[in-house]
Amino acid sequence: MSDFFSSVADYYNYLIYIVLMVIGLYAIIAKKNLVKKIVGMNIFQTAIILFYVSIGAKRGATIPIIEHGHGEAVHGAGSQAIKAAEYINPLPHVLMLTAIVVAVATLGVALALAIRVYNRYETLEEDEILAQLREK
Amino acid sequence: MSQHYPALLVTVPLLSALLISILGWLSRRLCFPVAVAALCVALFSSVGLLFRVLNEDVVHYFLGGWAPPWGIAYRVDRLSAMVLVVVSAVALINLIATRRSVEREFPEKIGAFYTLYVLLITGLMGIVVTGDAFNLYVLLEITALTGYGLIAMGEDRAPLASLNYVYMGTIGACFYLLGVGYLYISTGSLNMADISAILPSLYGSRVVLVAFIICMVGVFLKMGFFPLHAWLPNAYTYAPSAVSSLVAPLMTKVMIYVMIRLILTVFTPTFTFSRLALNHSVVWLAVIAIFMGAVLALGARDMKRMLSYVIIAEVGYMVGGAWLGNRAGMTGAILHIANDAVMTLCVFLAVGNVVYRTGGYAFEDLKGMFRKMPYTMTGLVAGGLSMIGVPPTCGFFSKWYLISGGVQAGQYGFVAALVFSSLINAVLFFRIIEIGYYEPFGSDHGHGPAPAPMEEAPLSMVVPLLVVVVGLVVMGAYTGDIVSGIIAPMIP
Amino acid sequence: MRTLGILVAALTCALLFYAMGDFPPWADPGSAAHTHVSPRYIEKTMEETSVPNAVTAVLADYRGFDTMFETTVIFAAGVVCFFILRLPKKEGPIFRRYRHTLTGMTIRVKCTRKIPPVLEEFEMIDNLWAPHDLIIKTSCRILVPFLQLFGLYVIAHGHHSPGGGFQGGVILGASMILLAISHDLRTALARMGEKVHALLCPIGVLIYAGTGALCLVLGRDFLDYGALAGILHVDPVTARSHGILIVEIGVGLAVMATMIWIYNNISSRGEYDEGL
Incomplete structure (x- = not known):
């Protein structure tokens, strides 16, 4: 039993991201409202961001800003003192900055499209729009 | 000059797209010539690159001067050089051929149209030359976003078709991104050549297997492969004709290129065909x-x-x-x-x-x-x-x-x-x-x-x-x- | 649709759980992600770029090319929102409602499409008009300059603390959006017109891509800021640090302008004041 709990503790970040991601995926496919689908899409993207950021974590390490790096910046001389184990992995954070920006951009475009759709059909419910299309 | 062809391919269209966007507010007549000039440079450098590749086999270009796997590297081989020539030639011909219909359909927004057009090409060219798995995702999103915008300006049902494309395209890109994350967590690298060098020792890992499946599903979604094709017909049908004739020949083809690149370079055919x-x-x-x-x-x-x-x-x-x-x-x-x-x-x-x-x-x-x-x-x-x-x-x-x-x-x-x-x-x-x-x-x-x-x-x-x-x-x-x-x- | 959704979600869930067993445990310092590429970023960032914040160094230098396209993504989103939403100018006369602020009376006036001058005792009422709220208006007006100052700080201090162009640009953009929410869009547009933010957006990206192209012209690879050493009169490593600052400023401008642009287009359904 304690094995089970320790493995959950070791993997809980993955569990959470999978749950979030599945919620998002379900919302995109199953929801009828176009804006709810957009929300689902955002949850989906956020889950992936969470996954990446959790890769960056390192036990016993701090944020990746080199201490005493200010002022009389000592190139070369200070490098011996810097140990990679003391700082968390910066790469996933950089990647996720990009992914966040992409998510924001997609959200903006999706909302703009939703506005166009609403202007045209006066509704955001997918089945009502389909009914209107079938009438023609 | 010739050693900079890989950078010129992508950056000249990018800079011109920005220039067109500025010109759109100042003088609309100049937008089209700038776009043509940009794509001419892109075509010229991709043809030059093709000839270089035929002599040297593989051309590398380190962006920012950082060697891979730390920096982003462009890696051009024969396959990518061929696709580059096709993409730039198709884009240039279509640009010239559709000038009249664009002027008629978007008289007010010509600057924005050509900005998006050239950005789309920038993204496609970038996807083809890049040797970095994550860089590919960013470029994928550039092509996708500009594609959504261009398609949405079609007739009547176009915004709805485009919105469906947004949902599906985003899931596809996110799956690809997740696959790259799985590769990163198991290899610690984002460079395609580096990943494929590390992978053989990890072929037994379930993470790599799932990474492969997820990447493929993402790419299949993006190219409209059978059970995942639902967005494609409407999007391509209702798009403006100048956009259909750009997106239809290039988008799916470049996504197939990505699939082949993943099979041939990243995961290697041995893994793809023997292990699975x-x-x-x-x-x-x-x-x-x-x-x-x-x-x-x-x-x-x-x-x-x-x-x-x-x-x-x-x-x-x-x-x-x-x-x-x-x-x-x-x-x-x-x-x-x-x-x-x-x-x-x-x-x-x-x-x-x-x-x-x-x-x-x-x-x-x-x-x-x-x-x-x-x-x-x-x-x-x-x-x-x-x-x-x-x-x-x-x-x-x-x-x-x-x-x-x-x-x-x-x-x-x-x-x-x-x-x-x-x-x-x-x-x-x-x-x-x-x-x-x-x-x-x-x-x-x-x-x-x-x-x-x-x-x-x-x-x-x-x-x-x-x-x-x-x-x-x-x-x-x-x-x-x-x-x-x-x-x-x-x-x- | 619902069954399909459950089916797809369950399938994905099963696939991802299947892979989970082979993941390294959370925050394991020995996992491949922490031992292959990333140690160099941490250990060499001071030596190679003289930027203590490793995230900034990786963002704008080691993987600066990604970031350039990331800025381009934002720019593309701005252009797309403009492209699909912005309505063209309409012809013919228009009726406008004006409210006399002292008496509260509303009158209806027939006038041309040109934006009228701001009158002292009358205010225009249309779909952009928001009713008065003195407390909100005043407190937001006081807040805006501080927000902008903080945004500039975040951009400029990205080398030494969490921050940088994206974060600072978003704060700057938020300050203008706050003005638009608390007053109305017209007030915000009077401070920063459509043409200004629509031009700032490509100019910001142009600063980034132009810096890269300058490095190429100076004989190094694209975005190799070391090439700027000759122009800036510093050693190549410090030049990298300065190069990062330049591109961060570009990013900040582009992000700020795009946030405002997208907000304006979406909130007014592309009508702004009077059409293109």
């Missing part, structure tokens, strides 16, 4: 895709929708060919990327010309078209013949490789699907010819209406179309050289 037992099921999916595409195309009532379903079938050709797991199939798939881009461009340009003159693209609008627009219809028929696979055109050769690949692999279902789809294509295009040629005479008036006066599209639209038609035959004639010089060295 998936290739038979993917080929069978491709068979269903081809059948579905063909049958749905038969039921379509207008040309653009019909061609969109034909594209779904063509995607099935290429995916199936790549997953046959033998040299002939892969050769056919790669060759078909180039050929299909050119022939899709050809038919969509012809349809664009018809739309420009008649305002519609339903089959009824084609009545008497051979008399009215003889050159355009010649283009449409030539593209159609190539899609059927009639010998002098290039479509025949790639289909030949695909069929022989199918026979070698013993996948007779795939062979049957290819033959069936060729027959259906023949029916489709002969129906168009029949409508365009005979309809006015077989009417119930007995003597038929007076022949319509010739009303060809403007020269700036017809000449590029005829150039593409010549390209179809030339590419067919040089198939041997393309295969032996470019494709054969790429396949292990």
Whole structure:
């Protein structure tokens, strides 16, 4: 039993991201409202961001800003003192900055499209729009 | 200069897109020339790059001066150089050919249109040259976002079609991103060459297996491969004609390039075809895709929708060919990327010309078209013949490789699907010819209406179309050289 | 649709759980992600770029090319929102409602499409008009300059603390959006017109891509800021640090302008005041 709990503790970040991601995926496919689908899409993207950021974590390490790096910046001389184990992995954070920006951009475009759709059909419910299309 | 070709390819269009965006607010007349100049530079550097690659095999370019795997590197080999030339040439021809219709459809927003157009090309070129798995994702999103915008400006249902494309495209890109994350967590690297060097020791890992599946699902979604194709027909049908003829030839083809790149470079064919037992099921999916595409195309009532379903079938050709797991199939798939881009461009340009003159693209609008627009219809028929696979055109050769690949692999279902789809294509295009040629005479008036006066599209639209038609035959004639010089060295 | 959704979600869930067993445990310092590429970023960032914040160094230098396209993504989103939403100018006269602020009376006036001058005792009422709220208006007006100052700080201090162009640009953009929410869009547009933010957006990206192109012209690879050493009169390592600052400023401008642009287009359904 304690094995089970320790493995959950070791993997809980993955569990959470999978749950979030599945919620998002379900919302995109199953929801009828176009804006709810957009929300689902955002949850989906956020889950992936969470996954990446959790890769960056390192036990016993701090944020990746080199201490005493200010002022009389000592190139070369200070490098011996810097140990990679003391700082968390910066790469996933950089990647996720990009992914966040992409998510924001997609959200903006999706909302703009939703506005166009609403202007045209006066509704955001997918089945009502389909009914209107079938009438023609 | 020549050592900077890989950077110029992408950055010159990017800088010009920014410039066009500024010019859009100052002087709209300058937007088009700047776009043409940018794509000319891109075409020039991709052709230059192709010749360099033929001599040096692989060209590397380190962006920011950082060596991989720490920095982002461009890695151009024969396959990517070929696709680059195709992308830049198709984009340039389409840009020139559609100038009139763009001016008519978006008089107020010409700056924004050309900005998005050139950005889309920037993204596609970037996808093809990049050697970094994450950089590919960013560029994927650039192409996707600009694509959503361009498609949404079509008629009536376009925003809804585009919104559906947003949902599906985002899921696809996110799956790819997640796959890259899985690769990163197991290898610690983002550079494709580096990943493939590390992977062999990890082939047994479940993470790598799932990474592969997720990446593939993402790419399949983006290219509209069979069960995931639902967004494609509407998006391509309702897009403005200038956009359809850009997006239809390039987007799916570049995504197939990404798939082949993942198979050949990142995961290596050994892993893809020996470790996984998936290739038979993917080929069978491709068979269903081809059948579905063909049958749905038969039921379509207008040309653009019909061609969109034909594209779904063509995607099935290429995916199936790549997953046959033998040299002939892969050769056919790669060759078909180039050929299909050119022939899709050809038919969509012809349809664009018809739309420009008649305002519609339903089959009824084609009545008497051979008399009215003889050159355009010649283009449409030539593209159609190539899609059927009639010998002098290039479509025949790639289909030949695909069929022989199918026979070698013993996948007779795939062979049957290819033959069936060729027959259906023949029916489709002969129906168009029949409508365009005979309809006015077989009417119930007995003597038929007076022949319509010739009303060809403007020269700036017809000449590029005829150039593409010549390209179809030339590419067919040089198939041997393309295969032996470019494709054969790429396949292990 | 619902069954399909459950099916797809369950399938994905099963696939991802299947892979989870082979993941390294959370925050394991020995996992491949922490031992292959990333140690160099941490250990060499001071030596190679003289930027203590490793995230900034990786963002704008080691993987600066990604970031350039990331800025381009934002720019593309701005252009797309403009492209699909912005309505063209309409012709003909228009009726406008004006409210006399002292008496509260509303009058209806027939006038041309040109934007009228701001009148002292009358205010225009249309779909952009928001009713008065003195407390909100005043407190937001006081807040805006501080927000902008903080945004500039975040951009400029990205080398030494969490921050940088994206974060700072978003704060700057948020300050203008706050003005638009608390007053109305017209007030915000009077401070920063459509043409200004629509031009700032490509100019910001141009600063980034232009810096890269300058490095190329100076004979190094694209975005190799070391090439700027000659122009800036510093050693190549410090030049990298300065190069990062320049591109961060570009990013900040582009992000700020795009946020405002997208907000304006979406909130007014592309109508702004009077059409293009």
